[in-house]
Amino acid sequence: MNADKVLDAKGLACPMPIVKTRKEMKDMESGQILEILATDKGAKADMTAWAKSGGHELLEIEEAGDVLKFWIKKG
Amino acid sequence: MTVKAMTAKEVARKVIENKPLFILDVRNGDAFADWKIEGGNIQYLxxxxxxxxxxxxxxxxxxxxxRDILVVCAKEGSSVMVAKMLDEEGVDAAYLEGGMKAWSEHLEPVKVGDLKNGGELYQFVRIGKGCLSYMAISDGEAAIIDATRMADIFLDFAQEKGAKIKHVFDTHLHADHISGGRQIAEATGATYYLPPADAEEVVFDYAELVNGLEVAIGDAKIEIEALYSPGHTIGSTSFIVDDQYLMTGDILFIDSIGRPDLAGLAEDWVGDLRESLYSRYAELADELIVLPAHFMIMDELNEDGSVARKLGDLFKENHGLNIEDEQEFRDMVTKNLPPQPNAYQDIRSTNMGKITPDEEVQREMEIGPNRCAVR
Incomplete structure (x- = not known):
């Protein structure tokens, strides 16, 4: 999937993947897509819940080995 | 400014002593709804x-x-952040050290009683997940029943008591938590027993736990006798220890009974479950003190934190032991069952030795409540 920006949050523990995602999102335009890479397993449920509560659209989650990839469209 | 940590042990003491606590749980809503720190005098946000x-x-x-305020999250990171933010607003709050992972792994040893010819029986209450393990100690020897994954806690406890672990039993092949039995046996040279009917796919050597097996610990010869009681699994076996205690595994709990579906055969095993509860247990002495492998709700804990009740009392009070109609019993234990425990298939495979996940993965697999009962 094509992303407008990629955020590498690998190796970061909770809450940092979401803190960084949120910061990145603030600088983006509505409709743009951010790709996030993370290794914290808890990010899967939290990113889903965060996107929902923030009005963003979680387009896809992919697991490749230890790395979780998220694509979120800014709402 | 650093904020205070509260350990899982401190929280466990508060729960057992019914002390007031306010928990600000900062996990996502689903995680909170699924599993949280339970206690009679806890308020939540x-x-x-x-x-x-x-x-x-x-x-x-x-x-x-x-009230004391405790901020809780999955692993600690977010709760430290929130506790710091609260501190900056002038609110005195602690965070749970190690988060819900530490809560899930905490074991609280509680002495259940003395053995007749000398010796002691301990219950290890895994308060965050509702698992119960046992260690009988007599004359420098110990036997362990249904040990949880945190093997070091049992090894250290036996060492403190100056006891050598001789026998390690699992009442059945567990589906809700990873057994520490094999690891303890390997570390101590103890014999590891499993019911053969549950162990058909097991890939390591074990001793057969069969009906009528008797072992003794210590010179005082504290007797541990096995009683075949299938139903939760086809191999499920109970123990009578020192003619005083009945370890029921996942067949009979204080306020509920075992579910027959976690190994996939609810319909086949419901008859066994009924037979174990309504015939085999009914023949045993009312004075036996029932010690199950789980508790589901905090109300099942006694004031000292132990989970134990006389068999005779359970025959009077436990709904699952008082359903006369066989069809009604069948329906209760096969329909409307609660969700199955997290990752229960992988947990069973781990307990069979078929897979060996890293410790971190094992922790993740065990997240959540045990869910081994039906009410």
Missing amino acids: NTPYFDLLDGVEEVVSELPKE
């Missing part, structure tokens, strides 16, 4: 940490002044 990143002002007004 669940606000995910990601809704507090701009500031904690909105929750400050909802926090009580007169």
Whole structure:
């Protein structure tokens, strides 16, 4: 999937993947897509819940080995 | 400014002593709804940490002044952040050291009683997950039943008591938690027993736990006798220890009974379950003290934190032992069952030795409550 920006949050523990995602999102335009890479397993449920509560659209989650990839469209 | 940590042990003491506590749980809503720190005198607020990143002002007004406040998250990181933010707003709050993972792994040893010819029986209460393990000690020897994954706790405890672990039993192949039995046996040279009917796919050597097996510990010869009691699994076996205690595994709990579906055969095993509960157990002495492998709700804990009740009392009070109609019993234990425990298939495979996940993965697999009962 094509992303407008990629955020590498690998190796970061909770809450940092979401803190960084949120910061990145603030600088983006509505409709743009951010790709996030993370290794914290808890990010899967939290990113889903965060996107929902923030009005963003979680387009896809992919697991490749230890790395979780998220694509979120800014709402 | 550093904020205070509260350990899982301190929280466990508060729960057992029914002390007041206010928990601000900052995990996501689903995780909180699925599994949380339970206690009779705990108040809760669940606000995910990601809704507090701009500031904690909105929750400050909802926090009580007169109660200790504990911020809880999955692994600790977010709760430290939120506790710091609260501190900056002038609110005194601690965070749970190690988060819900530490809570899940904490074991509280509680002495259940003395053995007749000398010796002691301990129950290890895994308060965050509701698992119960046992260690009988007599004359420098110990036997362990249904040990949980945290093998070091059992090894250290036996060492403190100056006891050599001789026998390690699992009442059945567990589906809700990873057994520490094999690891303890390997570390100590003890014999590891499993019911053969549950162990058909097991890939390591074990001793057969069969009906009528008797072992003794110590010179005082504390007897441990096996009683075949299938139903939760086809191999499920109970123990009578010192003619005083009945370890029921996952067949009979204080306020519920075992579910027959976790190995996939509810319809086949419901008859066994009924037979074990309504015939085999009914023949045993009412004075036996029932010690199950789980508790489901905090109300099942006695005041000292132990989980134990006379068999005769359970025959009077436990709903699952008082369903006369066989069809009604069948329906209760096969329909409307609670969700199955997290990752229960992988947990069974791990307990069979078929897979060996890293410790971190094992922790993740065990997240959540045990869910081994039907009520």
